[in-house]
Amino acid sequence: MRIILLGSPGAGKGTVAKLLTQYDGSIQISTGDILRSAVKKGTDLGKKAKKYMDSGDLVPDSLIMEIMEGRLQEPDCRNGFILDGFPRTIQQAQELKKILARLNTKLDFVVNLEVSINIILDRLATRRTCVNSSCQEIYNVKNNPPAQGGKCKKCGHDVIQREDETAEAISDRIKIYSQKTAPLIGFYENEGFLENVPSLIAPETVAEIKKCAEKKIKKELLSFNII
Secondary structure, three states, X not given: OEEEEEOOOOOOHHHHHHHHHHHHOOEEEXXXXXXXXXXXXXXXXXXXXXXXXXXXXXXXXXXXXHHHHHHHOOHHHOOOEEEEOOOOOHHHHHHHHHHHHHOOOOOOEEEEEEOOHHHHHHHHHOEEEEOOOOOOOEEEXXXXXXXXXXXXXXXXXXXXXXXXXXXXXXXHHHHHHHHHHOHHHHHHHHHOOEEEEEOOOHHHHHHHHHHHHHHHHHHXXXXXXXX
């Protein structure tokens, strides 16, 4: 699959993307992941990004798009990719379209994960994250709590509530999403790529996305008179 997952903070993009990688070998890619990887590898672009990140500034779109283009050309993307929460703006979507054209690659479809605001607030307020930067396992104090003492079950490090997941921070994040990212739904609907999928229970969401993929494959086969 070559898809984009859209959805507000707390919609379950990361969880759904992780489960989808088991479907056909597609790679999960997020902006944070590619930036951290570029910095860790010490690439020229990574060094440029590090200067912004170390000073607390946002990495410019132009640099993010360069890093993304390089990432999409790596061998592990040949089986497909799942863009987790990227692009974030119409401008990024337009630049991504140009990148994919240069790489002679097309999106299969774009998934908009639908979930109510009440569920989002509950998910984020009860979410906890491992502080280990190489782990960052996510827990939920209600249905998937960490180990005793607030420790990560995988690596044993502390599990905390992130600063951007307090009630006030969550409200700000949702407001920013509504202003900058939500318009992408209309953008991709006009492009003819959009699939709206409820995101309440992750396995059920994944099953619906798989159906979208199978429908896409069947449509392509029909266009070539293969079936």
